Amino acid sequence: MSGGFSRPAWRLLILAVFALFALSGCSLLWGPQQAPIVEATVMPVEPASAPVAASAPEPVETEAAEPEQSKKPKKPVVKPHKVEPPPPVVTAPPPPPPPPPPLIVLRTIERKEAHALLDSEVQKPDGKVVGRAVDLIADAGGKPREMVVNLQGFLGVGDRKVNFPWSAFRFTPAAKTAPITLNAAAIPANAAKTAAAGVQLPLIDATVERSNGAKVGRVIDVLIDANAQPQAVVLDVNGMVSTERRTIxxxxxxxxxVTKDKELHPLIDLSDAQINATPPYASDKPIRAVSPAPPPAPAPASAPAAAATSTAVSNARAAR
Incomplete structure (x- = not known):
């Protein structure tokens, strides 16, 4: 043949290939052959460590391959501040309600400071008893004008009542003898004319009324002090508020x-409740003289009301 290998050469090539496969097959049968020693730089081999126990395979993060996204900054967690409740307000207890207004006003008069007029002995300056007092006559202003004295006769015969001016008497409430002394020399010459002037009222047995005309009681005595001034009247209130006989x-x-129909009438504003609240009068005990309690004072206006009143007054003045 022309060109290429000659046939004997071709055959030799085929034989060589088969021989090569045969040798390689023997190496597989007879075990591994020592690798040829190659001169090269030998790296130091670290001694084998103890076998490490195989750990569980870590999970493969699928997001590892994805591009890392920009993380938003986390807002700081602010814990709410615990608001403590304010301390309890300690309020003062409300003041006790004011006591009810008094019904009456009482004044104590000692026995040595005033003496009953009715049936008290009347003596002359020399100490001789000439009679007994039986009445007091007052004018419209409540001022004593005369005293009626029952002058004694012989053995009670010829007794007569005589009016003497009030200025002719001297009073000694604490005296053990006659508490009233009549000084006849002190009687003025015009005493009769003076006594007849104006409207006057015999006080003993006079009926005391309220302003509305209701009956309060009957005057049974008058208490006089050492200055010849009436201090109290004794009233019989029997049948006014109870069936028992009671004096105050x-x-x-x-x-x-007050003058009504040309006559004087004594008035006193004592209600039934006030009469009941008055202690009884007793001749052997200190005198407790009663007066009606004054009306309660008006409550002070509140601040808003006072301000409104002041504003109204200011506006009224400005309008003028």
């Missing part, structure tokens, strides 16, 4: 005298 003393200053 009322302050002279609580009496008012």
């Amino acid at each position: 003393a009322a302050n002279w200053s609580a009496l008012r005298f």
Whole structure:
């Protein structure tokens, strides 16, 4: 043949290939052959460590391959501040309600400071008893004008009642003898004319009324002090508020005298409740003279009301 290998050469090539495969097959049968020693730089081999126990395969993060996204900054977690409740407000207890207004006003008069007029002995300056007092006559202003004295006759015969001016008497409430002294020399010459002037009222047995005309009681005595001034009247209030006989003393200053039909009428504003609240009068005990309690004072106006009143007054003045 022309060109290429000659046939004997071709055959030799085929034989060589088969021989090569045969040798390689023997190496597989007879075990591994020692690798040829190659001169090269030998790296130091570290001694084998103890076998490490195989750990569980870590999970493969699928997001590892994805591009890392920009993380938003986390807002700081603010824990709510615990608001403590304010301390309890300690309020003062409300003041006790004011006591009810008093019904009456009482004034104590000692026995040595005032003496009953009715049936008291009347003596002359020399100490001789000439009679007994039986009445007091007052004018419209409540001022004593005369005293009626029952002058004694012989053995009670010829007794007569005589009016003497009030200025002719001297009073000694604490005296053990006659508490009233009559000084006849002190009687003025015009005493009769003076006594007849104006409207006057015999006080003993006079009926005391309220302003509305209701009956309060009957005057049964008058208490006089050492200055010849009436301090109280003794009233019989029997049948006014109870069926029992009861007497009370009322302050002279609580009496008012008004003229009706040309006559004087004593007035005192004592209600049934006030009469019941008055201690009874007793001749052997200190005198407790009653007067009606004054009306309660008006409550002070509140601040808003006072301000409104002031504003209204200011506006009224400005309008003028």
